[in-house]
Amino acid sequence: MRELFARDPDRFNQLSVEAAGLFLDYSKNRLTGETIELLVALARERGLEQRRNAMFAGEKINSTEQRAVLHTALRAPRDLALRVDGQDVAGDVHAVLDRIGHFTEQVRSGQWRGFTGEAITDIVNIGIGGSFLGPKMACHALRSFAHPRLTMHFVSNVDGHDLDAVLQKVDPATTMFIVASKTFTTLETMMNAQSARAWFLSHGTPDGLPQHFVAVSTNTEAVKAFGIDPANMFPFWDWVGGRYSIWSAIGLPVALAIGFERFRQFLAGAQAMDQHFSTAPLERNMPVILGLVGIWNRNFLDCASLSIAPYHQDLNQFPGYLQQLEMESNGKRVSMDGAELRTLSCPAIWGDVGTNGQHAYFQLLHQGTDVIPVDFIAALAPAHLLPGHHAALLANCFAQSEAFMRGKTVEEVRAELQVQGMTEQQIKALLPHRVFPGNRPSNTILMEALTPATLGALIALYEHKVFVQGVLWGVNSFDQWGVELGKVLAKNIQLELEGKPSPKLHDSSTNGLIARARAAL
Numbered sequence: 001m002r003e004l005f006a007r008d009p010d011r012f013n014q015l016s017v018e019a020a021g022l023f024l025d026y027s028k029n030r031l032t033g034e035t036i037e038l039l040v041a042l043a044r045e046r047g048l049e050q051r052r053n054a055m056f057a058g059e060k061i062n063s064t065e066q067r068a069v070l071h072t073a074l075r076a077p078r079d080l081a082l083r084v085d086g087q088d089v090a091g092d093v094h095a096v097l098d099r100i101g102h103f104t105e106q107v108r109s110g111q112w113r114g115f116t117g118e119a120i121t122d123i124v125n126i127g128i129g130g131s132f133l134g135p136k137m138a139c140h141a142l143r144s145f146a147h148p149r150l151t152m153h154f155v156s157n158v159d160g161h162d163l164d165a166v167l168q169k170v171d172p173a174t175t176m177f178i179v180a181s182k183t184f185t186t187l188e189t190m191m192n193a194q195s196a197r198a199w200f201l202s203h204g205t206p207d208g209l210p211q212h213f214v215a216v217s218t219n220t221e222a223v224k225a226f227g228i229d230p231a232n233m234f235p236f237w238d239w240v241g242g243r244y245s246i247w248s249a250i251g252l253p254v255a256l257a258i259g260f261e262r263f264r265q266f267l268a269g270a271q272a273m274d275q276h277f278s279t280a281p282l283e284r285n286m287p288v289i290l291g292l293v294g295i296w297n298r299n300f301l302d303c304a305s306l307s308i309a310p311y312h313q314d315l316n317q318f319p320g321y322l323q324q325l326e327m328e329s330n331g332k333r334v335s336m337d338g339a340e341l342r343t344l345s346c347p348a349i350w351g352d353v354g355t356n357g358q359h360a361y362f363q364l365l366h367q368g369t370d371v372i373p374v375d376f377i378a379a380l381a382p383a384h385l386l387p388g389h390h391a392a393l394l395a396n397c398f399a400q401s402e403a404f405m406r407g408k409t410v411e412e413v414r415a416e417l418q419v420q421g422m423t424e425q426q427i428k429a430l431l432p433h434r435v436f437p438g439n440r441p442s443n444t445i446l447m448e449a450l451t452p453a454t455l456g457a458l459i460a461l462y463e464h465k466v467f468v469q470g471v472l473w474g475v476n477s478f479d480q481w482g483v484e485l486g487k488v489l490a491k492n493i494q495l496e497l498e499g500k501p502s503p504k505l506h507d508s509s510t511n512g513l514i515a516r517a518r519a520a521l
Contacts, residue, residue, distance in 0.1 A: 115208030127180030130242030269456025291468030308351035407438015
């Protein structure tokens with residue numbers, strides 16, 4: 001890469017793209033303009049444009065579940081003309097959005113009161129997977145826009161320590177619970193919801209349940225049986241996958257935290273990226289480029305993982321969010337037609353906020369035996385007024401991407417150690433430890449500031465990147481059958497832990513673990 005930059009002074013301008021308030025620099029990758037041309041040709045050969053158009057048109061591209069994939073419709077304008085199975089998509093979406101707007105205004109203004117007549121101060125979102133990761137990430141990312149009276153809490157783990165830690169912090173008289181489960185049968189979510197309900201009833205009465213529990217679901221009867229007023233049930237649809245659902249009623253905690261107008265800005269940022277993705281030429285299309293660079297690093301350079309490094313503390317939940325978005329979508333070993341893939345699919349996604357990573361795992365990124373690409377993400381303007389901090393943050397971000405690209409040669413290390421007055425023997429001993437191979441790929445994504453609109457665009461960018469890569473790998477990015485097997489086995493084992501064991505069902509290891517657990521319970 002050093003040589004590529006030296007030969008082409010315009011490399012940065014040629015290998016960067018801007019869209020929807022975001023700027024992507026992909027020049028620090030081991031590729032040239034010709035590489036991108038060839039990858040774009042591959043994308044066209046794989047039918048990317050046709051698949052993209054089919055998704056936006058509401059065709060049932062989720063073939064294993066015979067469903068449309070229309071998370072983009074959740075942030076589309078009210079006048080969108082699109083029907084799926086006779087359903088007026090835009091009309092239904094905006095009807096729910098209007099209800100969310102009215103509800104959030106009631107809670108944020110203090111009109112909504114708990115069973116003692118006090119305003120709501122704490123909101124506990126109970127969900128799992130996409131019903132947890134997205135809202136939690138967005139509320140953290142947009143904390144500088146949050147209502148000062150409302151504190152958001154998120155519970156997902158069936159481990160009772162998760163819920164217990166939250167219940168110890170909140171007052172039942174001023175706490176609202178959001179139970180997010182499309183079917184209202186999700187095991188982990190409903191166990192936590194029932195425990196929260198029992199906790200509330202130990203302080204209040206059944207009459208107070210409608211004031212303190214709302215649902216994001218489609219199962220009206222189960223919601224009513226729980227004690228929630230169906231008027232406070234916010235639905236979404238089968239064509240909304242869990243990890244793509246933050247734009248739907250699943251985003252209710254986000255709307256409550258930042259207000260409905262800002263939530264609309266969040267949707268508008270994503271819609272701006274949708275417009276770019278659906279219309280820009282592939283060669284200048286940001287999600288396409290990001291996806292193709294990932295294909296190049298994964299399938300041509302054998303990079304087995306991708307590290308996400310946000311240089312913004314408020315994006316500390318973003319790597320975890322992308323883990324589900326990317327690995328649950330494209331962590332597949334068979335193609336759309338059921339044949340085993342003959343190439344590698346999704347890399348492992350991992351990371352942390354940048355400056356923390358520098359003092360933890362960046363050592364491996366710089367000098368480890370694996371080459372691991374990095375996505376750097378930064379905002380040019382901070383949301384705080386502390387002097388000096390942001391310049392130091394950006395300096396670290398830009399320096400790391402430069403260091404990954406340049407490395408440090410034997411000659412450079414030798415000259416540096418000679419200036420320090422070291423002897424030749426000392427230099428020889430230290431030299432191999434101080435050399436950095438460099439040539440390590442990275443992308444840098446910049447935004448002017450982290451706002452609802454730019455966060456929306458950033459999430460949509462990665463959603464569409466996942467789509468692009470799924471098309472090239474030939475996988476269905478919108479099912480997740482691998483999630484199901486463990487759930488089925490867990491139900492049987494739970495019955496055994498609570499009753500009579502069935503050793504013939506399991507191997508000796510699982511039987512041994514069950515026996516030890518039964519002895520301790």
